[in-house]
Amino acid sequence: MTLHPPKIGPQDCGDCPIRHRAVCSRCEPDELGRLESMKYYRSFQAGQTVIWSGDRMEFVASVVTGIATLTQTMEDGRRQMVGLLLPSDFVGRPGRGVAPYDVTATTDLVMCCFRKKPFEDMMATTPHVAQRLLEMTLDELDAAREWMLLLGRKTAREKIASLLAIIARRVSGQKQRIGAVQFDLPLTREEMADYLGLTLETVSRQMSALKRDGVIHLQEKRRILVPDLDALSNETGDDQVGEMLA
């Protein structure tokens, strides 16, 4: 079924682009060595499913390059994206055997996988991996709760603006909401809809509205230019002051 593309990736953890932010970021050289012995890389093409909900999981993993999504699907087909995985984000849960969500590559994707059993053993015996994983999980929990506010209470326009602002900030790297930013949307309209709890038609209409109002400019559907990140942030419904101290 799955054809395996060449197993690329930085064989040496020292060269790894996510070395300083992933689960392994706190590890000492000897711990890194131990991780190297249990790791292997896997590549996926855009659109491929990494893990199906309900599958037995024999590994946990970090996103090295590319973007993946976490989605839940109801029997009748309603879908909700519950997570967007960027480089350095972690997939899987030590101590659980079955995947609760579908994991899908939305762009070409390289994952650094750790065999589950050795990884769990390492978690139990050395503190650095567990400490970092706790920190990352707490960050994800905060993000999930911010998303709950968006899903429960924001208007369609606010939802779109929030998503664009988040991607703009993550892509541009800068926390500051100053000046112009330009980036490629990594999601289709339908994926945006699944993330925001909307239909793809509403996403398209609100994108057009934001464009009409000059908040964003579209060149080529996916390439977004935000002339003023501050103006975009004003459309998110978020408290401007409260955001600053987060």
Next chain:
Amino acid sequence: MTLHPPKIGPQDCGDCPIRHRAVCSRCEPDELGRLESMKYYRSFQAGQTVIWSGDRMEFVASVVTGIATLTQTMEDGRRQMVGLLLPSDFVGRPGRGVAPYDVTATTDLVMCCFRKKPFEDMMATTPHVAQRLLEMTLDELDAAREWMLLLGRKTAREKIASLLAIIARRVSGQKQRIGAVQFDLPLTREEMADYLGLTLETVSRQMSALKRDGVIHLQEKRRILVPDLDALSNETGDDQVGEMLA
């Protein structure tokens, strides 16, 4: 402002009702002793605010008895509940100084508070607290993601049924969805609305509809009788099989 009711609580951790499920559940006797030295109890009356969003937090805490809520509020007053805290649940984040959400007691509440600095020191030097906290945080993250599906994709009726089913299962203790269950709702209609991303009128109407359809019986507004937990679960929109293995 805040008047302090008598500081009740099990002074000895050995007698604590949440001893086996809270952050401290993995601790050895010597570690418990260390925790005892940094802990103190605080009581709150139903309706009191435990922590305001933006407040400096000088402690982390476990819920001992009672129920508390975590809510986010937008400038214009829209509110979204992002967590429901039952006994043994943990509040606060080691390593962060400012509270991101309002924490409110919905019933009379007793919390076991740990001074933040000593607690953080203990997390850094002994693994048992951190390990348990990671496990609990991962559970909360799963719950938050389940809630994202509810907020983004479920109908009003499915939302109400899901909330009632969750409370029924947690209150009755039994994971099995068999037979009749009876319990008191710990939330007002407005709090339910804030949790579900609805208005209180819609909550009231859907409660009436579920009553009309015989899925629940109401005696005295808050006292709920679920004659058949299975029938209620069928109204949640959730995959029956998928739930089993979670």
Next chain:
DNA sequence: CGCGTGCGTTGATCTGGATCAAACGGGAAA
């Protein structure tokens, strides 16, 4: 006792976003 006040219910109407439907445009295959 009458009165307010806090919850909850119910009714009438409105509306934001869903649904149904058609068409566009660019890239790849034929």
Next chain:
DNA sequence: TTTCCCGTTTGATCCAGATCAACGCACGCG
């Protein structure tokens, strides 16, 4: 080149849930 396909846009209509409004009921208080 033409055709097809996929992602996207736009239009017309519908409807679930929001909003506005009135009222019921239980409880505590002067």
